[in-house]
Amino acid sequence: MSKDYYKILGIQKDATTEEIKKAYKKLAIKYHPDKNKGNKFAEEKFKEINEAYEVLSSPQKKNNYDNFGSADFNNNFNTESFSKGFKNTSFHHFENFELFSNIFGSSTKGILKDKEITIKISLYDAYMGGKKSILTNNEKIEINIPKGTSATTQLRFNGKGNINPISGKRSNLIIKFEISSYKNFTLKERNLETKIRVYPWEIALGSEKIFETIEGKKIKIKIPKDTKNGEKLILKGLGMPALGNTVKGDLKVKLIVDVPKIINDEVKKIYERLKELYN
Structure with missing residues (x-):
């Protein structure tokens, strides 16, 4: 076994999925390029951490790694390009991604999840319709609230959701509503x-x-x-x-x-x- 991914993340072999993710987040933030500009050691460490997480966060790769000492990782993952992708992503955004589980699906294969935002509106606005603006990904989005909006209403904004830190592509933004009472209604x-x-x-x-x-x-x-x-x-x-x-x-x-x-x-x-x- 060329690398001990458990040791790299500082976890036990029986660590849970949440423990793996928590350890990865802590180390990735610590060694992120935005916090360690010009630090070669931190750069290599960041690559190593991402490599370890890519394997241990995937049930299939983790199983292969645990049983055979290899997850065929090098055949489908380029740490250099991955690291370069994150060099172009600000540290502030990285912290708020909730790692990849929130912007991608259950794995980190690059399938972006739609971003969901719930906004609070009054029953009056839901009844009469109205306008509301939100700020997401440093972009102001104007929302037209239709008459008759309810808690089950969803509005879809194509290409306004999560940003893939590698390709720059964006998922969709889904707006949901939480409706508060108005006066005595x-x-x-x-x-x-x-x-x-x-x-x-x-x-x-x-x-x-x-x-x-x-x-x-x-x-x-x-x-x-x-x-x-x-x-x-x-x-x-x-x-x-x-x-x-x-x-x-x-x-x-x-x-x-x-x-x-x-x-x-x-x-x-x-x-x-x-x-x-x-x-």
Whole structure:
């Protein structure tokens, strides 16, 4: 066995995949060319570390190496070209790659994974649509948020994802959304839900209330008599628009009874009279 890859990475032969990756990351950062300009020893060490990781991170190559002392590594990997590729990559970017497992697939064969970014938007922006900009790979990306965006919506930007440090090619960028509530509105599937406070006589006798929708429109809500506390009024077609068309879900308004405080003797007498009637 010409080289002891386990010794190079400073790990035991029974090291786990995570331990191998952790050891590699630590050493690769330590001996990266950007931190050791002109240092031949560090340059050779960096090549050696990458060679060891290429073998030990691949189950098939690791198995060949453990059993036969060779992974046929030199037939399909050129450490010189690999190292030169990373000389053109800044150390800052290298640290944020989370190594190759995040920018490539499960191995380091050069198949780039799409870069996924989740951005937070308000329910108002999801309902109305809007714009948002992000900075990724030192590039500003303008995102048009479509009306009816939900937590399952994904936007794809071709060629704006991870950068292959060797070839310079880029994968795609996938934008996902995390939607926060807006004012008193929340989203459940395609339905909007909110709450309004009402007085006991409003739900007992029936009444009308002015209500402001998520888009700021004022509408009149009819509360039927004998409505119960916590009951939901369903307003058809006032919910979340479906992505790509005008169909909307419903708006569910939960009624919360607000019991008035006793502010004077007259109110106290009313409560005492109600007590007599219901006893």
